[in-house]
Amino acid sequence: MDVRTFWLAGRPAAGDTELTVTNPHDGREVGRHSLPTDAQVEEAVAAAHAVAREAAALPVHVRAEALAHVSRRIAERAEEIAQLITAENGKPIFWARGEASRAVATFRFAAEEARRWSGGVQRLDTEPAASGRLAYVSRVPYGPVLAITPFNFPLNLVAHKVAPSIAVGAPVVVKPAPATPLSALLLGEILAETDLPPGMFSVLPVENERAAALVQDPRLPVVSFTGSAPVGYAIADQVPRKHVTLELGGNAAAVVLADADLDWAAQRIALYSNYQAGQSCIAVQRVIVEQPVYDAFVERLLPAVTGLVTGDPADEKTQVGPLVSEHAAERVEQWVQEAVAAGAKVLAGGTREGAAIAPTVLTDVPQDAKVACEEVFGPVMILQPAASVDEAYAMVNDSKYGLQAGVFTRSLDAAFRANRELEVGGVIIGDVPSYRADQMPYGGVKDSGIGREGLHSAMEDLTYEKVMVLTGLTL
Structure with missing residues (x-):
């Protein structure tokens, strides 16, 4: 069985060890993937940091077309992807097909939101002291995103972190769940077909024990985590000065x-x-x-x-x-x-x-x-x-x-x-x-987390407002 490469700054790469993924239903081998070395993880983070300014300045049409391409390709490969989800996750094929279909929509929604993503203006001459002044309000990405994703939706919950990151112009480093990395690696294969700049994305299937170094790395100012509450709050406690979003579950x-x-x-x-x-x-x-x-x-x-x-x-x-x-x-x-x-x-x-x-x-x-x-x-x-x-x-x-x-x-x-x-x-x-x-705001209160998913909501969560005031205008 071939060993799948991982994605390092937009290109396929292999480490010096490999891991095997098995089917939860019958224990059979589903696939093998290469494991990044510490040096390769460092290279991926450095690339995301280096490309951050270029990524934020990418024209909207470039981001939107990359997202639309991913949506189309997932649709074209939907059955293959569903079979992979079922094999590595144990999810019945009926539900796996639904997940693949949702991922198509998630990237399509992101492409649409990217084209609508724009600044606003605010007249400031509501007071005499601000006569001739106008505020232009835009949203700017905090910077590269570390996306830590769970096993239960190994494609669509990766999509919910990758798609809004690309839509706002933020590089993203994905750490998929060790039990179900293959769907994320396949998504990396599709992302590599786009015209996004090198460094815009990496998919690093590292063990959970190695995630702490990524969480603490100052070059990844945003951590987006989906998983259990104890792990999520431990992450937030480790990096109190970072922008952390947590989707931590519940008992609905x-x-x-x-x-x-x-x-x-x-x-x-x-x-x-x-x-x-x-x-x-x-x-x-x-x-x-x-x-x-x-x-x-x-x-x-x-x-x-x-x-x-x-x-x-x-x-x-x-x-x-x-x-x-x-x-x-x-x-x-x-x-x-x-x-x-x-x-x-x-x-x-x-x-x-x-x-x-x-x-x-x-x-x-x-x-x-x-x-x-x-x-x-x-x-x-x-x-x-x-x-x-x-x-x-x-x-x-x-x-x-x-x-x-x-x-x-x-x-x-x-x-x-x-x-x-x-x-x-x-x-x-x-x-x-x-x-x-997938387009609606999604998230909770109390111990269910911090922040919101859903494309527009997530895009706001990954960015901050920036104000430019124009002076001396005749309004």
Whole structure:
């Protein structure tokens, strides 16, 4: 099997060692990739630093066309990319194809935003002392971006860091997750087809232990991290003077109010508690159901959960595949067992086979159980009855996380009340919290992170406002 090169300042490169990537489902070898040496990492960072001024000055049409090219090429290679995502991540091919499609849109949105990205003007002669003065306000990139990406969306979450960086003219150094580097390396191959200057991007599949040096390097003034809260906040603590954006996950709640369409809610919650094997920061974890419809909802939910097709992620019919590793599955199994030992009841699932956890539904879960108050990142949901809308919304907020919440209701009043009261970055009415459009602002509050993704929002996050005042004008 060929050893994949990594991407050093826009060109393919090889180190002196290699790592093997395996399929979480059956353990077979998916691919091998070369590992950068310390000297090559230094070369990549130095190149990003050296090209920063040129990158910021790149004409908009150059940035936009590079992004549009990447979008087109991902579309052309979509099936190949989806098969690769499934192989290295264990994500069912149905979901992998969806991820490839989303990456097409993410780069297309970035190309469109790049063409719209422009300054603004502000008249200052609102006071006599500023007569004849006009402010031109533009946004300027902080500088090269270190993008640290997770395993659960090995292409599209890389896209959400690379695309806005290029759109604003910021070089980007990508450190993909060690478990799933191949999709990012393929993206590097496509980026290398563009006319972006050398140094504009590097993809360095280094081990996690070597990331600290990159985080602390002053030539990378922006760190954009997606992953667990402990790691994210450790990064922020290490570099308090850098501009750090963190997307740190949550334990997303879906609220089912008494006026909801229970069949729709049950189908959506069953699927989106278990999509990606629950390995999504907005997978449904807590299900809060208004008491009058609790029993009727559970009657609909359990068949929907047990009816999900589990198994080989390469099978077209599979809806729920394995977790990223057997170690990850063992942790989820342990958390379920701890909850059961503390009094929780298993209504469905609760078993493990290798890296796969059966879709699991728990009830009577103590509030301090990990499956209730931490991020499970596995196919596990807990059911909680609520006596009223007041109690339901209070239960959503009773969490250290605040990424997104879903509210199933037909009431506009309940919807707008949810928007006012729920302490989350996004409220999805009539659907699960797992809904995300790639162009919309995406991020959370509390321990769910700092900053926003979504192309325009991320572009603002990677830049600062700069004001030029023109004097002596006749306005």
